[in-house]
């Protein structure tokens with residue numbers, strides 16, 4: 001997965017003016033790009049009066065476009081002024097490229113590997129007797145692909161997945177469900193593709209007893225053994241006591 005297929009926008013409201021009667025004016029700058037080398041950087045600067053965008057500078061077009069009579073009038077005026085034009089176009093490097101290079105190295109290129117958990121659960125429908133849940137936790141960035149493999153072949157039917165859920169702390173989680181009918185000897189795997197992995201990570205389902213089940217089993221078995229020992233000890237004690245009892249003849 002590459003970041004090149006993401007569309008990035010850095011938004012900044014440059015300034016706003018408010019007046020007593022509630023009318024206001026503001027500029028909004030957007031730096032739009034989709035390549036790491038910022039080659040397609042586009043600056044869009046919107047000029048807005050009372051919530052209506054009346055003119056916009058588009059650095060790809062290298063000019064202003066007006067959307068209202070007032071906007072068209074001003075766009076013509078600004079477009080015919082070489083100083084304004086040079087200054088606007090210079091903002092692409094000075095403002096957009098400069099800030100986004102920093103933004104890239106500080107945020108966009110950072111990744112956090114997901115922690116993957118594969119478990120069985122009760123199927124949601126009665127179509128299949130078994131269901132597996134593959135969860136990926138605490139990953140960044142959001143883009144991820146979770147798929148299922150049956151003996152190495154991708155399975156697409158009876159698969160449902162949640163969206164990438166935001167944990168609210170920059171990390172995300174996602175859960176994918178596969179409902180299936182187990183066959184002996186097959187291998188079911190969950191495949192996760194994420195920017196933090198050099199290669200997709202494949203986790204095979206181990207149908208043997210999971211650890212928590214093994215623990216419960218061990219506790220139960222120890223309890224049983226202990227119970228048997230105590231019962232046996234009690235029985236022996238009781239037998240010994242009743243043997244040693246002297247019967248006093250009654251007269």
Ligand SMILES: *[C@@H]1O[C@H](CO)[C@@H](O)[C@H](O)[C@H]1NC(C)=O
Pocket residue numbers: 044058059060061
């Ligand atoms: C800027 O102009 C280019 C070229 O016409 C266009 O493809 C692009 O969508 C425009 N951007 C905006 C936000 O209007």
